[in-house]
Amino acid sequence: MTHMPEARRWPGSEWLKDHPRLLERVYDVTKALLQRTYPVMKRLSPRLTERLLLWSEELAKGYLFNCQMCGQCILHSTGMTCPMNCPKNLRNGPCGGVRADGHCEVIPEMPCVWVQAWRRSQHMARYRDEILLIQPPVNRALEHTSAWVNMLEGIDTQTPSGWDNG
């Protein structure tokens, strides 16, 4: 089996993720703020706006969630726990391999991302039940793009051409 490193855990980030109610408030405020300012920012400089959002995501979400920049953020639906830290990159979990101690079958020293996601989601006020939603497969074409921009532009919910049989 290929060796896979455990997800990075920066100082304080686990504590914050264990307080998802606080994080969901930050998410709501940021989203509301961006929905108001993004159209203006985009008109002034679309390129700079995208860069700024991309950079802030790399920095803030990288630190807090070990964000892998999938470009299609579903953190608020997964207990503020990044699903892309699952070694299998599952968008719906857990898999059948969770150990009896709640750890990952691929990286035994790592707590299962989905066990953490479920536990944390149950402490959320607004998004508690979103963990029950079935998530579509991640669109790899959006990797390393800004998830905020993709959300504001409605790109993150579009089905890529070729995926639809209809």
Ligand code: SF4
């Ligand atoms: S779901 Fe995607 S955008 Fe959100 S934190 Fe994880 S890798 Fe980053």
